[in-house]
Amino acid sequence: MASTTTTTTTTTTTTGEPGVLAHARYGKDKVRVFRVVREPGTPSVHRVVEYNVTALLEGAIDTSYTQADNSVVVATDSIKNITYYLAKTSPHILDPTRFALHLGTHLVARYAHISKAFVTVEQLRWARIPADSSATGEHTHAFWRDGDEKKVVRVEVDAGAGAGAGAGAGRDKLVARVEAGLRDLLVLKTTGSAFEGFVRDEYTTLGEVDDRIFSTSVDLTYRFAPVAIKAPTDAKKLEFGAANVAGADETGTVWDNERVGALARTITLDVFAHDESASVQATLYKMAQRLLAEDKHVASVSYALPNKHYIPVDMRYIGVDNLTPAAAEVFVPVDAPSGLISATISRA
Structure with missing residues (x-):
């Protein structure tokens, strides 16, 4: 899987060096996810989604660039593994926006030195094949690629003042910025x-x-x-639902x-x-x-x-x-x- 690092608002320098680290972001790009969901009670009925996921992080990671200090790095391979774990366990996997919010919130809540997570989910189109040539119903587990159109969601989860303040400090004041299309x-x-x-x-x-x-x-x-997000309160920072998102009932x-x-x-x-x-x-x-x-x-x-x-x-x-x-x-x-x-x- 490819990794992504971009530089565009921290300022870290080492004495005698001509440049300053102005901004740092890194993570995992092109994480391809295909998920089969078997309907409860009717396991022969399947639902599917296919996503291309990018998950990038910002935070107190400057020393990984300036001092070769990897102790602040959540490996991009770990970010990939978290993405696949949530694809398996998240109740929101069929909804790309909710899944992106779940993933971004978990990354920021789990790692105290990470201040922001940027999650992009691109969804490819799959549609059910008709059950047979004369039926109006749809096949339970056969699909066709319904064109090149893609649904795209971009989520930024920001820990704000809680960043780097220690585990749990300020992490109940997350903010999500969401764009889609x-x-x-x-x-x-x-x-x-x-x-x-x-x-x-x-x-x-x-x-x-x-x-x-x-x-x-x-x-x-x-x-x-921007919408307020309540951080998960469980030990592994994995529990996430409508109660975590302000205005979710509207x-x-x-x-x-x-x-x-x-x-x-x-x-x-x-x-x-x-x-x-x-x-x-x-x-x-x-x-x-x-x-x-x-x-x-x-x-x-x-x-x-x-x-x-x-x-x-x-x-x-x-x-x-x-x-x-x-x-x-x-x-x-x-x-x-x-x-x-x-x-x-x-x-x-």
């Missing part, structure tokens, strides 16, 4: 999109169109306001992120399909505003929407009109170069 959601519509009235000068070759194909690969991230919160994610995806698809788009920018803005309107717990919404161009083939050489929007039917897909439109819309 999706990427590689490929969408396309064949009409209902225009692009007109843009700047024209000596560099402009693009023609204005009042009807065109609109396609993009959606990259969506929405962020929640809908639309961090603890309810599976529903929020489904809502964000539905809004994205609905606005994309039905908006008479004046530009990618304008459609993006409507998507984000609607999610903010429908979930009060979402603090900001970011989209990155690269253009997937479909260029009408010029058939004038043979006397055929394939360029007029109403007559354009044969296109060449072009993925590079492409426009890239992005924005973040924050709650007022």
Whole structure:
């Protein structure tokens, strides 16, 4: 398994050295997890999840860099093993946000010198195969890969003032910062999109169109306001549930992120399909505003929407009109170069 170390806010120096350790973070990257869950009472019915997990740590680890002191290092192999152990034992394994919160909270609560844990969970799509060609039911244990779209959750668990203060000191005052979303959601519509009235000068070759194909690969991230976390109180710091997360009983919160994610995806698809788009920018803005309107717990919404161009083939050489929007039917897909439109819309 690969390990990750990045440097970007501590300041540690050794006398006579020209540089200072400004920031340190390390951990385990690309921990691949596939979990089978057998339904209680009906063990022949299986549920599955597949995750790619990254778990990184910050804290009182400076001396591992500056003095070759490994006594402060939780080995990246141990971080991997903890990830697999919780994948086996956590009651939240089927929910990537809750699992990420459980993992991050355990890492910070277990190791007194660790102040922050950063957990990213990327979920791949698996869907049930129908039971048979005529049945409406689904197979109990057979699945198919349902496209390239991925669900992504990023969690930061911060021990704050409790960091490095000794086991248990201040560790009841954890804070979680959660962002989630999706990427590689490929969408396309064949009409209902225009692009007109843009700047024209000596560099402009693009023609204005009042009807065109609109396609993009959606990259969506929405962020929640920080949420208070109660550290586990058991000896091994493993017990974790709704009682540990502030506001867990409310809908639309961090603890309810599976529903929020489904809502964000539905809004994205609905606005994309039905908006008479004046530009990618304008459609993006409507998507984000609607999610903010429908979930009060979402603090900001970011989209990155690269253009997937479909260029009408010029058939004038043979006397055929394939360029007029109403007559354009044969296109060449072009993925590079492409426009890239992005924005973040924050709650007022």
